[in-house]
Amino acid sequence: MFNNLLxxxxxxxxxxxxxxxxxxxxxxxxxxxxxxxxxxxSETIMVRDLVPVIGYVLLKGKCRxxxxxxxxxxxxxxVLTGVSFLxxxxxxxxxxxxxxxxxxxxxxxxxxxxxMEHGIIPDKLTSIGIMAxxxxxxxxxxxxxxxxxxxxxxxxxxxxxxxxxxxMGGGDIKLALAVGALCGMPHAILAFIISALAxxxxxxxxxxxxxxxxxxxxxxxxxLAVGSYLAYVYGSQIIHAYFRVLGI
Numbered sequence: 001m002f003n004n005l006l007x008x009x010x011x012x013x014x015x016x017x018x019x020x021x022x023x024x025x026x027x028x029x030x031x032x033x034x035x036x037x038x039x040x041x042s043e044t045i046m047v048r049d050l051v052p053v054i055g056y057v058l059l060k061g062k063c064r065x066x067x068x069x070x071x072x073x074x075x076x077x078x079v080l081t082g083v084s085f086l087x088x089x090x091x092x093x094x095x096x097x098x099x100x101x102x103x104x105x106x107x108x109x110x111x112x113x114x115x116m117e118h119g120i121i122p123d124k125l126t127s128i129g130i131m132a133x134x135x136x137x138x139x140x141x142x143x144x145x146x147x148x149x150x151x152x153x154x155x156x157x158x159x160x161x162x163x164x165x166x167x168m169g170g171g172d173i174k175l176a177l178a179v180g181a182l183c184g185m186p187h188a189i190l191a192f193i194i195s196a197l198a199x200x201x202x203x204x205x206x207x208x209x210x211x212x213x214x215x216x217x218x219x220x221x222x223x224l225a226v227g228s229y230l231a232y233v234y235g236s237q238i239i240h241a242y243f244r245v246l247g248i
């Protein structure tokens with residue numbers, strides 16, 4: 001129980017860092033300095049106000065100085081990261097796979113929220129993700145599996161982009177390359193299937209409710225994030241359950 005709590009709290013702290021990445025990277029700002037400050041009044045945020053979730057609650061979601069509302073995204077990302085880390089730990093234990101799963105969580109959460117807010121997935125995130133996937137692969141999925149997963153996932157999204165005349169963004173393709181290397185095969189296939197299904201259901205719902213048009217652009221980053229995370233953490237269970245249903 002103590003270990004679970006420790007992992008969750010560590011996830012909250014990392015989630016606070018992810019918020020910095022989400023805000024600063026798309027603007028081309030350093031994630032190291034200057035100190036965190038209010039984007040409205042530019043006042044430096046006090047250390048006690050930076051405590052994940054608790055700081056937001058005590059401030060009632062407003063800046064201490066100018067009383068401007070603080071986006072709900074901040075505590076959401078922190079809690080989401082905490083839960084993500086905990087589920088990775090519970091399904092992998094204290095192994096190198098848990099470390100890679102934690103990194104994958106950081107990568108896809110940051111990418112998903114940046115994509116939702118700015119419509120891009122920065123190369124700074126995906127390029128590091130690709131390198132990390134291949135460098136860590138000998139300790140997790142093997143280099144061959146990482147290469148196969150990366151080529152498959154990235155290649156199929158690249159093909160979709162070509163066939164659709166640019167309907168798939170370059171950031172999505174590069175994120176798929178990174179995820180494929182981190183997950184390896186056959187989990188990269190599962191990540192693609194879940195991502196495609198999630199995106200299809202979401203797009204179909206909005207089409208049926210006339211909230212988007214048939215040729216409307218849908219940000220695919222969040223669906224890639226969901227599919228990739230589920231495939232990494234629960235991939236083996238999902239695959240085994242599928243074969244059991246088929247009686248294989």
